[in-house]
Amino acid sequence: MIETRAKQILDFLTTDYKFHTSEDIGKSVGLSSKSAQKEINTLNSIICDEGAIIKSEPGKGYQFKITNNSTFKSFLKTDWYKYAYYHHESGNKKLRIESIIKLMLFSNSYLKQQELADMYYVSHSQINKDIKEVRDILRNYNLKLISKPYYGMKVVGEEKNIRLALRHEIGEDPNLFRNDEDELLFNTIQEVINGIEFPQTFYMPYANFKNLVVHIYISILRISEGKYVKVPEELSTRVISYEEFSMANLIVAKLSSQLDLDFPKDEILYLTMHMITKNSVTNYEKVSPEISEIAQQMIDEVYDVTKYDFRSNIDLFFALSLHLGPLIERIRYGLNMKNPILDDIKENQVAFMLATIAVQPVNKRLKTKLSDDEIGYIALHIASAMDYNVGIKRNILVVCGSGNSSAQMMKSQLERKYKDQIENLTLTNLSRLKLYKLDNFDFIVSSVDIKEKTTTPIVYVDVIFKQRDFENIDNIFNRQTLNEIDKLFSNSIFLKDIDVDSIDQTINILADYAFKKSKLEKNYLIDQFKKREELGPTAYINVAIPHILDKYSKESFCIILIPKNKISWGEVNVNLVISIFFGNDLNFESKFLDNLGRFLNNAELIEKSTKSNNIEEFKNIFLES
Structure with a gap:
């Protein structure tokens, strides 16, 4: 029987009954810190009425406490097995399906549905439903689950795809071990790899080390069963030319x-391919001009579609350039890298949305479609860049009475505090003011009274700024952004209590309203929405943000859709849909998307916004973030 996460965590916490951080707990069961926290909460809900509790303290972590010894002992004897092992219908469905996939992938013989039903203590109809999901998962790896009368079911497909499914669906989870011998083999591989001194040109962080061990472990299991990978001749010549080929021979x-x-030689070539795709480039000098060009195209694509401006962010450019080398090799060799923290990454929906746009040049140039796992790694780089992105830069006119020294003093004070928010500072005095078109500036900072008429806001200050002067300048920066966000919402569409329950229905409604607003062809809009969803669902938790992938050249707008009932969107149900069309008319998108990111991470505001009755109410709640 397979242990559940709940049992693994309980066993870990009760080894010493001391405090442990979520990071330590996560490492012990192969989860990220956030995923471990979710599993701890689930376990707590199971045991809290059964004489035990997991208490948490900031700075210390989590500690297992028995509050009623007799109650807890009784629970362990009578009911704990229901939660500790995955073996019957009330167990965790996800773990049962993982177990069936593992069984199917490792099995060389046919398996009957009734055998599976008996094994997991579930009904025949439940196994039928599970098998349907198993087929869907295997299809992602170009594998089929074939049936033969009187024999049962069996997985068929290319060996490399079977191994890919094993690595991605089972991974380095303890469930990968079928027995103690398997675990001993895994540990032996780790020791051998640890003992090899790789050249400095081969950079292997811990995650890549674990990936390599898992890759070799699965290969050895399959080789021992007479299952081998075949490497095409045209690839083998290319692979042998890499330095990694000699390293693979050393490992073997x-x-x-x-x-x-x-x-066999093909297995050594296959190991080499894996190592090539995992060797992280750390020196920009090794990046080819082609890769640098693609990195720049990715940044340009984000700006062209959303106006979020990373074009001057040299750190993001370098990060993408270094990431693209191994990524392109993975594409060429038909390999994929599982992203163990994908769910955590997707919590930053804005960064993930921008990443799906950024990868379009890669998809087009290499004629591929990157997986959510790969997009997630790009989203990590974008999320990091967003933390340092300053958003809109302003063109400011600085006006003083007459002396150049006064203007220079005002300029230096502005640059000291607002340097990253200023595109251009123009200095002038009152006598030369008429030479400028005042309406061309975002705002004016002046130490003297200005008589000329202009629609441009004016902030009056002392030559040596007081605290109130800085506050007034802060307000003008913020007010202009809010005015532009207000302009977007005033041009948007608000739909409430819409009777819709599927992605296709929602896309059809969005396309209807977007067609009327934008005059873009409805079929084109539907195609764009669907292409985006094919890259991966745009929903996370309870909000969907479907959007088109191409540039939109007219006035920006949103469609806010609040359904009558929750919409089934991939694996989640959503009660709010926000579809954004970024046009060329506004210059605030980075600030808007930053605000959207905060909004999407605030469950209370999301729930509150679904009670809105009009676009004005929705906007006010949105701006609370």
Whole structure:
């Protein structure tokens, strides 16, 4: 029987009954810190009425406490098995499906549905439903689950795809081990890899080290069963030319002597391919001009579609350039890298949305479609860049009475505090003011009274700024952004209590209203929405943000849709849909998206916004974030 996460966490916490951080707990069961916290909350809900509790303290972590010894002992004897092992219908469905996939992938013989039903103590109809999900998951790896009368079911497909499914669906989870011998093999591989001194040109962080160990472990299990990977001739010539080929031979030589196992040449080539795709480039000088060009195209694509401006962010450019090398090799070799923290990354919906736009040049240039896992890694770089993005930059006119020294003093004070928010500072005095078109500036900072008529806001200050002067300048920066966000919402569409329950229905409604607003063809809009969803669902938790991928050249607007009932959107149900069309008329998108990011991370505001009766109410709640 397979242990659940709940049992693994309980076992870890009760080894010493001391405080442990979520990071430590996560590492012990192969989860991220946030995922571990969710599992701890689930376990707490199980045991809180059964004589035990997991208490948490800031700075210390989590500690297991028995509050009623007799009650807890009784629970362990009578009911704990329901939650500790995955073996019957009331168990965790996700774990059951993982277990069935593992069983199918490792099995060389046919399995009958009734055998599975008996094994997991579930009904035949429940196994039928599970098998349907298993088929869908296997299809992602170009694998089929075939049926043969009187024999049962069996997985068929290319060996490399079976291994890919094993690595991604089972991973380095303890469930990967079928017995103690498997665990011993895994540990032996780790020791061998640890003992090899790789050249400095091969950079292997911890995550890549674990990936390599899992890759070799699965390969050895399959080789021992007579299952081999075939590498096409046209690839083998290219692969042999890499430095990683000699490293792969070194690894194989050490493992062969220790395990008394022969590795065919194709298996060494396959290991080399894996190492090439995992070797993280750390020196920008090794990045090719082609890769640099793609990195710039990614940044330009984000700006062209959303106006979020990373074009001067050299750190993001370098980060993308360094990331793209191994990514392109993975695409060429048909490999994929599982992203263990994808769910956590998707919580930053804005960064993930921008990443799906950023990867379009990669998809077009290499004629591929990047997976959510790969997009997630791009989203990490974008999220980091967003933290340092300053948003809108302003063109400011500085006006003084007459002396140049006064203007220079005002300029230096503005640059000292607002340097990253200023596009251009123009200095002038009152006598030369008529030479400028005042309406062309975002705002004016002046130490003297200005008589000329202008629609441009004016902030009056002392030559040496007082605290109130800085506050007034802060207000003008913020007010202009709010005015532009207000302009977007005033041009938007608000739909309440819409009777819709599927993605396709929602897309059809969005396309209807967007067609009337934008005059873009409805079929084109539907196609754009669907292409985006094919990259991965745009919903997370209870909000969907479907959007088109192409540039939109007219006036920006949103469609806010609040359905009558929750909409089934991929694996989640949503009660709010925000579809954004970024045009060329506004210059605030980065601030708007920053605000959207904060809004999407505030469950209370999201719930409150679904009670809105009009666009004005929705906007006010949105701005609370």
